Amino acid sequence: MSSPVPLVDLVVAVHDPRRRVDRAVSSALDGTTTPVRVTVVAHGIRAETLDGPLGRVRLDHRVRVIELDDGIRSPAGPFNCGLAQAEADFVAIMGSDDYLAPGALDAWVSHATTHSTDYLIAPLEDQSGAVWRDPLTRPGRTGQLDPAKDRLDYRAAPLGLVRRSYLDEVGIWLTEGLATGEDIELGLALLHHGGRVDHAPSLPSYVIGQDAEARITFATRTFTEEMQALDHLGSTGWPLELPSAHRRAMAIKLWRLNVLPAVLLRPDGDDWSEEDLASLARVAWWLRRLSASAERSLSRAEHKIVAVAGSADRDALVGAMTAVRAATPVDRALAADLRYTFARDALLRRALRLRGPR
Known part of the structure; x- marks a missing residue:
């Protein structure tokens, strides 16, 4: 018997089994009432090498692990691979070092469905608790934001919740084959394509993990x-x-x-x-x-x-x-x-x- 299509498909890309992928996946599942599926893309490694790092969440029916070996040291390939297999109304991507604050997915989906949001820019904070202030929107504005008036380009990284139909309409995915900046075009396109873009800082955050031994970003x-x-x-x-x-x-x-x-x-x-x-x-x-x-x-x-x-x-x-x-x-x-x-x-x-x- 096949599982029902979830409301959210979240893609986590993993290139190193030493990453805290268990924390990333658990943060999307624990206490979440929204139907969600987490697709973990094992990038350049065998899927079974993540059985140990995933721990108990590997047995959760909401988790699937797929493999991609494209020979390119960039997260664009695995993220695109996972997004291509997404079927839910909403999609999101997350790095294996990062995680979601408790209740994030439920709150994000509630906001997006209530306001017919096409792209909800997630509040960001570091693992240390430091809050990212961008985008510096007009005071009091959280919905139907304007790319210029609300300084949205300063948050070009596409972290948050995207309506799948809007992603298809935009027609742009992460740019493969780049050493860095693979998310720039997609992030800017989501902001400028004309869909409803919201940012509500009061919602639970996407948290940038800072405890990995090394991150590709800093190479x-x-x-x-x-x-x-x-x-x-x-x-x-x-x-x-x-x-x-x-x-x-x-x-x-x-x-x-x-x-x-x-x-x-x-x-x-x-x-x-x-x-x-x-x-x-x-x-x-x-x-x-x-x-x-x-x-x-x-x-x-x-x-x-x-x-x-x-x-x-x-x-x-x-x-x-x-x-x-x-x-x-x-x-x-x-x-x-x-x-x-x-x-x-x-x-x-x-x-x-x-x-x-x-």
């Missing part, structure tokens, strides 16, 4: 590898079809959280190959095409790097990074174009919003 990569996801996004075309306000918000986020940190992690000229410099110039060109006005809201300090990013000039780039490290608090607070110092995505405005209510 050493070249700048070119770091930018593969943005190269891919630039090749898709759909971001250029968005309203100008949405393109601008996306460009600011990608400059600020993806490009500039990756640049500043490489402060020496020896860190930059010709390929890396060309990669930075290429991404800078695309971001300016996406929104030429985005740079106006970046701070004076941020703009020092942006101004030379398209030049492929190693000395100019190193000099800009040196200037950023020596930047004054004023340079870090004021926008490159003073008229935009209090724009929605300017750093000073963000700092003030962080002091406000969730």
Whole structure:
């Protein structure tokens, strides 16, 4: 006799049996009244190697373990494999190091069904208890959020609950074959495709585990590898079809959280190959095409790097990074174009919003 189709299909990708996959799976099942199925994808390992790590939950009828051996060190493949086998009204993905706060799935499903939500952005917190404030939505707004007005791009990681019909409508899955950033296009597409997007910080959280010995996310990569996801996004075309306000918000986020940190992690000229410099110039060109006005809201300090990013000039780039490290608090607070110092995505405005209510 076959099991009934669940209301939620949750996919957990596991590449290392030393991960706390038992904690991840248990957090989705214990005390949950919503019909749920957890698909554990054994990535590059045999399914039976997870029997011990899963412990008692391996015998739960709501758990299935499948194998994927694609030879690629990326979670995109196993997540897509699990999503392809999902049949429920709602789907979600979760890393094997992470887990859900008690009652999360029940609360998320209740909210999504009550409000006809297409994508519910989960509240995030670290295992230590630190709360992630992004997205910094307009005060008091939890539903029918706007990508630009509610700064949604800062939470591009697709963690939460997605209506399966909306995922099919968007038609984008995680990007396979990348060293990192495999979730960027999917996360941004879910925010910008036009479905109802909600974020209710009062709901139970998705918890980022911090006790693994090593996480793939922190592996050493070249700048070119770091930018593969943005190269891919630039090749898709759909971001250029968005309203100008949405393109601008996306460009600011990608400059600020993806490009500039990756640049500043490489402060020496020896860190930059010709390929890396060309990669930075290429991404800078695309971001300016996406929104030429985005740079106006970046701070004076941020703009020092942006101004030379398209030049492929190693000395100019190193000099800009040196200037950023020596930047004054004023340079870090004021926008490159003073008229935009209090724009929605300017750093000073963000700092003030962080002091406000969730």
